């Protein structure tokens with residue numbers, strides 16, 4: 512039995528495996544520029560950000576109907592459950608679908624069909640977090656939030672993702688203020704490839720309650736002290752960091768130093784179909800490459816539930832935390 516954990520940094524579009532991509536392509540009459548799943552799997556071994564993003568956005572063409580998004584979410588939840596995920600806060604990128612003519616309602620209601628049955632089918636509780644693409648304009652983010660208004664009962668919070676450098680958090684001040692006024696929780700990617708100042712700005716200007724990635728905080732001791740003092744969770748994605756070259760090798764990942772510093776770190780999978788593994792795979796990888804002992808692994812699992820947006824259901828959080836404490840490593 513795997514260690515129970517929450518997944519807090521997961522882009523649902525990044526869970527599209529080659530087999531499902533071909534199945535959906537056939538169902539929707541979309542032609543993929545790959546001979547078969549093996550050829551496509553080969554393309555997943557990209558070696559830079561550009562080739563990753565081309566593939567990532569190119570493959571989204573197969574996602575067209577509510578049923579497609581439902582199948583995508585169900586496939587993820589089954590894999591996550593098998594790796595010990597008990598609670599998942601799932602990102603989606605509406606602008607990537609709106610821009611190719613897929614309505615926001617199709618995306619949200621499709622995902623919801625899987626999410627509303629997830630506890631019964633997979634034993635995984637879920638939440639949805641709508642992300643804005645930071646390389647799109649602030650006006651586009653505001654339009655997206657506006658388009659989401661009929662679906663806010665399905666959405667817990669907002670996030671900020673995609674290419675970081677040159678797109679500082681301050682660009683999205685207005686849409687985050689509007690989201691807060693609507694009662695939405697707030698997270699943001701910061702300090703992955705962007706500088707530590709973006710983390711500070713995400714906290715102070717956007718009111719971010721969690722920082723996605725955030726590993727470059729280690730370049731600024733005063734920022735680390737603040738993150739520790741304010742118990743700001745960081746959602747790290749070790750295998751993603753290696754594939755996108757945020758770190759040179761897993762053995763050089765700053766996770767152990769970050770835990771030693773007292774940071775509230777969690778381990779997550781980001782875009783697992785593309786980066787070499789799901790939540791449990793990331794736990795296994797850091798355990799091996801960084802020599803994390805059982806106390807550290809249990810701490811990471813505990814942190815994931817502590818950092819979850821479960822304030823409306825503290826009983827559930829307590830139950831999950833009790834599962835972590837009772838877990839026996841094999």
Ligand SMILES: [Zn+2]
Pocket residue numbers: 520522672700723781
């Ligand atoms: Zn991410």
